[in-house]
Amino acid sequence: MKREAVSRLPSLNALRCFEAAARSGSFSRAAEELNVTQSAVSHQVRQLEQWFGLSLFDRLGRQTIPTPKGQELARSLAEAFDIMAAACRRLSQSETGPALTIAALPSIATIWLIPRLSVFFADHPEVSVKVIYAFADKKIDFEECDIAILWGPGEWEGCRSTRLLPGNTVPVCNPGYLEREGPFDVPQSILGKPLLHDTDRLDWQNWMRHAGLKHAGAAPGPIFQDFNLLRASALAGQGIALCPRSLIADDLDSGRLVQLFDTAIKLDYAYCIIEAAHGSGQRSDAIDIFKSWLLDTAKS
Secondary structure (H helix, E strand, O other): OOOOHHHOOOHHHHHHHHHHHHHHOHHHHHHHHHHHHHHHHHHEEEEEEEHHHOOOOEOOOEEEEOOHHHHHHHHHHHHHHHHHHHHHHHHHHHHHEEEEEEEEEHHHHHHHHHHHHHHHHHHEEEEEEEEEEEEOOOOOOOOOOEEEEEEEEEOOOOEEEEEEEOEEEEEEEEEHHHHHHHOOHHHHHHHOOEEEEEEHHHHHHHHHOOOOOOOOOOOOOEEEOOOOHHHHHHHHHOEEEEEEEOOOHHHHOOOOOOOOOOOOOOOOOEEEEEEEEHHEEEEEHHHHHHHHHHHHHHHH
16 A cells, blocks of 8 residues: 555554444443543544544434444444454464464363373474363353363354263272272262362262262362362362263373272263354364364374
């Protein structure tokens, strides 16, 4: 673009503030998105209106509704900002190869995924990887990540899901705890022992029903906010925990943890690979490569 053409454009910051306000329908929400104050957004919009010499919003009390001209400008700006973002992504990827952002629950990221990633790095040096946390109570934003690994019954609204690791959940403990507090020959033998809980006590109550302990009282023991904390407590010999067998396979194989009974719950649950329903454009090849690697690794 010629220099004189650039000089005829209004402030890019003002355009960004206007587009965010028009899209969100609120100056305050635009301010939160752009990490500025609401007054800063209002000031930028006023400057833009002065530059064009016309109103871009109809102000009805506390409501700010884009005028027909404002709506037209907002649509064009949204398309322009998308084009700019795509160009920046392509440029960054041209130097580093396909970039891939993976969102994973802290449990599977720490225990299963990261210890195995060195194999992926060695086999696919052309793929640049970024790993971020996904959280069970937060919807996946595929603007921030390309693929996710979550725990659940297998269905996520508006997403494609593929089962990665089965969810069969069994009671386990540290060998030292077993020697000190055992033997645990039958399910009844754990009654009164410290039981470790992930988030709440419902899983242990469910397991006891499956094990035939229909009249067991409330299970004693501490509650942990997430599975990583629960596993750490079990490894420290502080009690018996319910864990997905597939996730702690390395702990069982090495003898760090011992499975006490075959009775399992969460048979309909799994760790699943989650993808956007309509693909991810430029990064689709990298997603396919990583997904295939995940599934092959889980099988092995």
